[in-house]
Amino acid sequence: xxxxxxxxxxxxxxxxxxxxxxxxxxxxxxxxxxxxxxxxxxxxxxxxxxxxxxxxxxxxxxxxxxxxxxxxxxxxxxxxxxxxxxxxxxxxxxxxxxxxxxxxxxxxxxxxxxxxxxxxxxxxxxxxxxxxxxxxxxxxxxxxxxxxxxxxxxxxxxxxxxxxxxxxxxxxxxxxxxxxxxxxxxxxxxxxxxxxxxxxxxxxxxxxxxxxxxxxxxxxxxxxxxxxxxxxxxxxxxxxxxxxxxxxxx
Amino acid sequence: xxxxxxxxxxxxxxxxxxxxxxxxxxxxxxxxxxxxxxxxxxxxxxxxxxxxxxxxxxxxxxxxxxxxxxxxxxxxxxxxxxxxxxxxxxxxxxxxxxxxxxxxxxxxxxxxxxxxxxxxxxxxxxxxxxxxxxxxxxxxxxxxxxxxxxxxxxxxxxxxxxxxxxxxxxxxxxxxxxxxxxxxxxxxxxxxxxxxxxxxxxxxxxxxxxxxxxxxxxxxxxxxxxxxxxxxxxxxxxxxxxxxxxxxxxxxxxxxxxxxxxxxxxxxxxxxxx
Numbered sequence: 001x002x003x004x005x006x007x008x009x010x011x012x013x014x015x016x017x018x019x020x021x022x023x024x025x026x027x028x029x030x031x032x033x034x035x036x037x038x039x040x041x042x043x044x045x046x047x048x049x050x051x052x053x054x055x056x057x058x059x060x061x062x063x064x065x066x067x068x069x070x071x072x073x074x075x076x077x078x079x080x081x082x083x084x085x086x087x088x089x090x091x092x093x094x095x096x097x098x099x100x101x102x103x104x105x106x107x108x109x110x111x112x113x114x115x116x117x118x119x120x121x122x123x124x125x126x127x128x129x130x131x132x133x134x135x136x137x138x139x140x141x142x143x144x145x146x147x148x149x150x151x152x153x154x155x156x157x158x159x160x161x162x163x164x165x166x167x168x169x170x171x172x173x174x175x176x177x178x179x180x181x182x183x184x185x186x187x188x189x190x191x192x193x194x195x196x197x198x199x200x201x202x203x204x205x206x207x208x209x210x211x212x213x214x215x216x217x218x219x220x221x222x223x224x225x226x227x228x229x230x231x232x233x234x235x236x237x238x239x240x241x242x243x244x245x246x247x248x249x250x
Numbered sequence: 251x252x253x254x255x256x257x258x259x260x261x262x263x264x265x266x267x268x269x270x271x272x273x274x275x276x277x278x279x280x281x282x283x284x285x286x287x288x289x290x291x292x293x294x295x296x297x298x299x300x301x302x303x304x305x306x307x308x309x310x311x312x313x314x315x316x317x318x319x320x321x322x323x324x325x326x327x328x329x330x331x332x333x334x335x336x337x338x339x340x341x342x343x344x345x346x347x348x349x350x351x352x353x354x355x356x357x358x359x360x361x362x363x364x365x366x367x368x369x370x371x372x373x374x375x376x377x378x379x380x381x382x383x384x385x386x387x388x389x390x391x392x393x394x395x396x397x398x399x400x401x402x403x404x405x406x407x408x409x410x411x412x413x414x415x416x417x418x419x420x421x422x423x424x425x426x427x428x429x430x431x432x433x434x435x436x437x438x439x440x441x442x443x444x445x446x447x448x449x450x451x452x453x454x455x456x457x458x459x460x461x462x463x464x465x466x467x468x469x470x471x472x473x474x475x476x477x478x479x480x481x482x483x484x485x486x487x488x489x490x491x492x493x494x495x496x497x498x499x500x501x502x503x504x505x506x507x508x509x510x511x512x513x514x515x516x517x518x519x520x521x522x523x524x
Contacts, residue, residue, distance in 0.1 A: 053354060054431065055276075066329075066489070067328050068302075069431070070277070071484055075428075075484070082435075084358045115381075126339045128323050128324050128331065129351050130322055130351065130381060134353040134375055134376065138375060160380045162379060162381070164377070164379055243492070
């Protein structure tokens with residue numbers, strides 16, 4: 001096998017970008033989900049309606065935002081609503097079609113932990129907590145999780161259940177090694193796609209439970225030159241845009 | 251009627267030891283200047299509420315102002331974890347920190363219920379999560395009409411709300427735009443409200459349905475230009491992303507943190523533009 005022309009993080013972001021839909025109101029957080037959303041807007045879903053929990057609906061970021069309330073999100077949005085409004089009138093009401101979430105830990109049923117590593121009362125690592133994730137996962141019609149596949153992240157038992165994986169809504173867990181989807185009957189996550197150059201042994205070793213593999217397992221199409229160029233150019237522009245000490249507009 | 255005053259006076263008269271405060275700002279218009287004055291005046295035993303607790307709560311925790319935090323997210327946006335918050339929870343430094351945590355939707359509901367004067371708010375959520383075991387202010391409730399199980403979230407009514415906005419007029423009516431988060435609910439839920447602003451104008455030049463907080467609901471307005479730095483004020487200045495990144499290093503080490511706070515917050519004079 002020739003040396004791969006992409007990093008694990010690049011293929012994870014590109015595969016995630018392929019899952020955005022033009023006609024979907026899509027809830028995203030910062031980090032990987034936002035980077036993937038920016039690539040999707042460039043290549044696959046230019047009319048995508050991006051929704052941020054800060055209340056920005058229809059944001060059109062040209063670079064990946066650092067926070068969920070970056071000024072570019074507010075300035076390019078179709079409308080900016082208050083936080084109670086975004087959670088009550090939009091999310092809980094069922095107006096959000098898709099959502100992309102990150103996590104620190106995930107279990108075999110797609111439950112997520114972003115609260116603590118270790119014991120709750122005396123944690124080894126105190127993480128940021130729930131944020132918008134629990135209600136995003138319980139209200140969006142389709143939920144995707146983007147997370148690097150390691151034994152520390154893919155655990156047999158979560159240290160804390162912050163967000164419940166909703167079997168009917170969980171559409172895919174996109175990792176840096178492949179894609180997992182819930183089995184229709186057992187509801188357990190099953191490996192359905194494996195990236196070019198990644199072995200099954202490697203994926204099994206990165207999973208903290210005995211991973212089930214779909215009989216229909218397929219190899220994910222490799223990132224194209226166009227996808228890689230779009231992502232790298234975005235990353236470069238993002239880095240330049242976030243440099244600097246802040247400026248006065250007036 | 252709101253009084254237009256200085257930051258020193260507003261914090262001295264309106265924020266007391268043991269108070270429950272809500273200093274809001276959803277990554278935009280974060281009230282840094284007012285929080286720094288709380289640190290300078292050495293307030294203690296505060297219960298602090300915040301949806302997206304960020305650097306400013308990290309600073310107040312590390313300086314020993316906060317005893318308990320009611321929150322739904324605590325991190326350095328786009329950068330990582332909050333080291334002073336972690337140190338307080340993991341190692342009880344500089345003092346133990348009690349926490350009570352929600353999801354954003356849950357805490358938003360608690361403040362909205364507080365603003366309406368109702369005892370609790372309701373939402374669909376929390377079912378199946380461990381938050382339900384850890385957070386006493388959430389409990390399942392049967393809908394009296396359909397029987398559906400919903401979650402009741404106890405209302406919060408803080409002693410004082412602290413926010414930053416773009417403009418106020420000379421009577422103390424406050425105008426804000428862009429991402430306005432949950433500031434309106436925070437002000438309406440609280441007994442007192444301090445608003446720092448970029449500019450005080452003779453007249454607010456805006457549409458009647460812009461976000462205007464009437465002077466009758468605000469206790470003190472303070473002219474504090476750049477009072478949201480290092481976050482941003484739309485129309486005035488952009489976010490200081492480099493500072494957010496630098497904070498990760500500054501806050502990692504206790505001595506470096508204290509040195510930075512003494513040099514840049516405690517040892518500096520408050521802006522007296524009132």
